[in-house]
Amino acid sequence: MTLRRCNDFGSYLRKRFGCRVQKITIDAGFSCPNRDGTLSSGGCIYCDGKGSGTGASSRAESIRMQIQQAKARLAARYKAEKFIAYFQAFTNTYAPCDILRKRYDEALADSEIVGLAIGTRPDCIDEARLNLVEEYTATHMVWIEYGLQSIHNRTLERINRGHTFEDFVRAVRMTQGRNILICAHVILGLPGESREDVLDTATALADLGIDGIKIHSLYVLKETPLARLFQAGGCTGLDQETYVEWVVAFLERLSPNIIVQRLTGDPDPSALLAPGWSLNKQQTLSLIKKTLEVRETWQGKLFERLPLDKVTSGSYFDCNS
Numbered sequence: 001m002t003l004r005r006c007n008d009f010g011s012y013l014r015k016r017f018g019c020r021v022q023k024i025t026i027d028a029g030f031s032c033p034n035r036d037g038t039l040s041s042g043g044c045i046y047c048d049g050k051g052s053g054t055g056a057s058s059r060a061e062s063i064r065m066q067i068q069q070a071k072a073r074l075a076a077r078y079k080a081e082k083f084i085a086y087f088q089a090f091t092n093t094y095a096p097c098d099i100l101r102k103r104y105d106e107a108l109a110d111s112e113i114v115g116l117a118i119g120t121r122p123d124c125i126d127e128a129r130l131n132l133v134e135e136y137t138a139t140h141m142v143w144i145e146y147g148l149q150s151i152h153n154r155t156l157e158r159i160n161r162g163h164t165f166e167d168f169v170r171a172v173r174m175t176q177g178r179n180i181l182i183c184a185h186v187i188l189g190l191p192g193e194s195r196e197d198v199l200d201t202a203t204a205l206a207d208l209g210i211d212g213i214k215i216h217s218l219y220v221l222k223e224t225p226l227a228r229l230f231q232a233g234g235c236t237g238l239d240q241e242t243y244v245e246w247v248v249a250f251l252e253r254l255s256p257n258i259i260v261q262r263l264t265g266d267p268d269p270s271a272l273l274a275p276g277w278s279l280n281k282q283q284t285l286s287l288i289k290k291t292l293e294v295r296e297t298w299q300g301k302l303f304e305r306l307p308l309d310k311v312t313s314g315s316y317f318d319c320n321s
Helices: 009-017 063-078 097-108 127-138 153-158 165-175 195-206 225-231 240-253 281-294 308-313
Strands: 021-026 082-087 113-120 141-149 181-188 212-217 259-262 272-274
Touching (some): 009 021, 009 259, 021 063, 021 113, 082 097, 113 127, 141 165, 141 212, 181 195, 195 240, 212 240, 225 272, 240 281
Parallel strands (some): 021 082, 113 141
16 A cells, blocks of 8 residues: 555655565574574564564575565565565574675575665674675665664663664664665564654654664564563553554654655564554554544654754663663
C-alpha cells in the first residue's frame, strides 16, 4: 500500500528502477557479538534464536537457494521484476572481510538482484568493512541498515543492546560520503519509554543525514527475555490505537527526505505471544494512512533542524539519563 503522505520505499524503488522491486530476506549464517559471548550471551531482550531472520541457514539452505525460492514466490505474488538481497538475520558485518565478500558476491551474482541491503549493528562496522561495502555501490544500490531502536542510552541498556546512541552517530558519520544509503531501525513501545521519549528519537534522527528509516512495533516472541518480562507483568506493550498515534507523530517530526521503509513489525505467527494486533499488518497500515488523512498531516510537517552539536553529542536528549 502506498502511503501518499509519507516518502514510502515502494514509490522510491519504482521511480528508481521503473518496476516493482522486492526485498529478499537472507539468512547468511552470521552470528552477533551480543549472543556469542563477546558482549553478552542473551542478545537483545526481544531477539529470538532466529535473530529476526528466517532460520534458512540452520536448514543448510545456501544463499543462492534462498534467492531462487524467494524470487519465484515474490514474482508470483507481487509481479516483482527486480530484487534487493537483504542480509537480515543477526549481524551481517560480523565476520572477516573475506567471508563477507564471499557471501555478498554469492547474492549479487544473480542478474535480477539490483540492490544490496545489510542489516548490522553500529558497533560492528569499521573502515575496512565500509571500504568493502562501498565497492558494491559501483554496480548496485547499497543500503546499510543500522539497528538503533532508541536514542536513549538508558533504554538501550535496559533492552541489552550493548551499544550507545553515540556508537550509532559514529557509525553514521563513518558511512556518509561513500554512496552507501543509511537506514535506521527504531522500535516504538520499548519498556520504560514514553511518547515523549519516542518523539525525541524522531527529532534526533530527523536531521542526522540518514536516508531511510524502519519503524517497528514491539512484539513479544516466545523464548526471549522479553517473553519472561511480559509473562511476569513487566511489559504490557502498546495497543494498536496508541501505536498508530505514535507512528503518525513520529512521521511528522522526520525530515520529508527520509525514505520510510517500514511502519510496523512483521512477527512470525508461530512464535508470537503478544500483541495479537501485530499480525494484522494491513489493518495497521490502513489505520496509519487514515489517521494521516483525517488529521491532514504528513511526514515532515513538524520537522525542525537541530544544531549539529546537539544531534551528534546526544546532549539535547539527555541520552545518558
